[in-house]
Amino acid sequence: MNVNEHTPALMEIYRRLETMHARRGWHWWPDADPFEVCVGAILVQNTAWSNVERALALLRGAGALDPGTMAALPPGRVEELVRPSGQYRQKARKLAAFLSLVEAQGSLERLLALPASDLRERLLATWGIGPETADAIVVYAARQPALVIDAYTQRIFSRLGVGPAHTTDYDEWQRFFVAALEPDRDLWARYHALVVMHAKHLCRKTRPRCGECLLADRCPGRDTGEGVP
DNA sequence: ACCCAGGGTCATA
DNA sequence: TATGACCATGGG
Secondary structure, three states, rough: OOOEEEEEEEHHHHHHHHHHHHHOOOOOOHHHHHHHHHHHHOOOOOHHHHHHHHHHHHHHHOOOOHHHHHHOHHHHHHHHHHHHOOOOHHHHHHHHHHHHHHHHHHHHHHHOOOOOHHHHHHHHHHHHOOOHHHHHHHHHHHHOOOOOOHHHHHHHHOOOOOOOOOOOOOOHHHHHHHHHOOOOOHHHHHHHHHHHHHHHHHOOOOOOOOOOHOOOOOOOOOOOOOOOO
């Protein structure tokens, strides 16, 4: 199985994350509606999640959180609905591209039922969908194995001295984690979910996304607000 | 008045 | 291949 010299460190960090956050809002993407996950994965690109929630609320209010309905909307209407998520013209165009992929496969269910490697490949071939968005859709919408790497992951783990040094290359980081973790969809899904939860919820008050509380027992300066050099 | 956010694309050298 | 401009809203 996938185990190497980095496995103990990664699993120790995972356990600490779980201990710190499992009791908190565990209700993350894992339980959400597949199409909503796909839309959210696109809308959240370089955008605060709070803005995505506004857009999702507008889409829901318009009854547009469904592939067929959204595809039937006039283009300008989608722009209007996703506007709060920022880069709204780009995002509307990306959603349209994704919808044409769904159309090409017959249905969202068909698309998501493709083998993970095929699904990822087709997503990457779609305009506006890069590696992170593709992996998020594979693991949280299709519920198949994929390990999402994001800015949080790279910043936290490089800070901890864990992971490939001196690179921000997505595939390199992903290979590092995949080589060290058991190929377990739920483990991968939770690992990324916990990283995001940790980065947003705990580390924001001190230095942004520092990750130091993974080495200490809790976030340094969380209550005092004092920074660490 | 900045700065940034759970990226991705495109033009340039 | 590697860097930089660009997208654009809302919160700190």
